[in-house]
Amino acid sequence: MSELYNVGKIVNTQGLKGEVRVISRTDFPDERYKKGASLLLIQEGKAPIELIVASHRKHKNFDILSFEGMSSINDVEKFREGILKITADQLQDLPENEFYLHEIVGLSVQSEDGELLGKIKEVLSPGANDVWVIQRPKQKDLLIPYIEPVVKKVDLEHQMVTIHLLEGLID
Structure with missing residues (x-):
């Protein structure tokens, strides 16, 4: 598997409709969490799961995400404490004198x-x-x-x- 880069951590669920609360670790939340974006959920001792973003909004200091095919709190509760990552080919080119x-x-x-x-x-x-x-x-x-x-x-x-x-x- 290619190298993976941390873009956020799921810290809790939000409401009952399958949304999760994410502490973001990316400078590009609009790009990383846009509808249709692919994220890998990494949890200790479990195989990575590909999640497709269905919706994204900001709430207080959190990014609130929902994923395709997951419309209930029961679908996403098990993702708590999971790390959201992207692959190297999803990194974007930065302006001159900016670095990852x-x-x-x-x-x-x-x-x-x-x-x-x-x-x-x-x-x-x-x-x-x-x-x-x-x-x-x-x-x-x-x-x-x-x-x-x-x-x-x-x-x-x-x-x-x-x-x-x-x-x-x-x-």
Whole structure:
């Protein structure tokens, strides 16, 4: 099976008509959850199930989905805590200088003068811009903002990010 990417988690049912409440993990909910879209439901210890979206709406902080052929709460109750995923061929091309999380995490990071700083272990999204957490050997993690003055080059082919170390980034 090709690689799968998480787009949301079913946290509960919604009403009695077969809708589920999803905490979304995608930047493209309108695309991922549009009528007719195919999603894979992954549950521990069970075979993946393909679900076809029948409807999508927003409610508070949730995406509310229903699936073709499932019109009752009894049809979807067993999906609770399931993870909704898509296959690699469903990923869409991103604009220049935008990346999927799975492309960034694990990349090596070097300064402009070639000093290897560590590897990206996670991406935080606390506000206006993402923050990349760089795991450094025998030192505390380095937090770098994903902004133009800092991140100079992302080379996916060579798995390397080059950054400009602004004053105060490293203590």
